Amino acid sequence: GEDVEQSLFLSVREGDSSVINCTYTDSSSTYLYWYKQEPGAGLQLLTYIFSNMDMKQDQRLTVLLNKKDKHLSLRIADTQTGDSSFYYCAEIYTGKLIFGQGTTLQVKP
């Protein structure tokens, strides 16, 4: 069945880089996503990567995809206190958008 797993908690200092990891299920997923969710709010798409890519960079965000290991990571450069939030990776599995359980990112000043 579908199972998207993430590291649950990450704490970094302001200005450091953050790396949030995710493993996914479906090797045939064509898109993989990273969403951000502020407490009590809906999910906001941060970035996505197409499965024929190994890396995608978008300003401070870098997504790395290892298809062999079904591993996805999100790197946030120069992490700011405003980046403190919940982060979810997601994949399309049998036509359904399936989410991991989320990673709490805590950024200390």
Added chain:
Amino acid sequence: EAEVAQSPRYKITEKSQAVAFWCDPISGHATLYWYRQILGQGPELLVQFQDESVVDDSQLPKDRFSAERLKGVDSTLKIQPAELGDSAMYLCASSLETANTEAFFGQGTRLTVV
């Protein structure tokens, strides 16, 4: 900017009562999703529509939950009777097509069953 509208934002109901949530997707989006998110967990897909048809409702507790999208536009999710364990955030999302496109989320409805 187009967005997914959900109402109400917050709902408190007593157990055994009926409750309904409404979602209006972005215009032109054929696919509509309802997710349930329990505090501290990731969203769990309850039901997925393609236009007015249900594509997947395998995780929908059909003894008490129902969902419809009669004209293939807005959608209603109903719970009857509500149970304490139904307390959660209910999120609606829409996308242009079923797979491999961005899903846009509404702000959600926070349900508390007392």
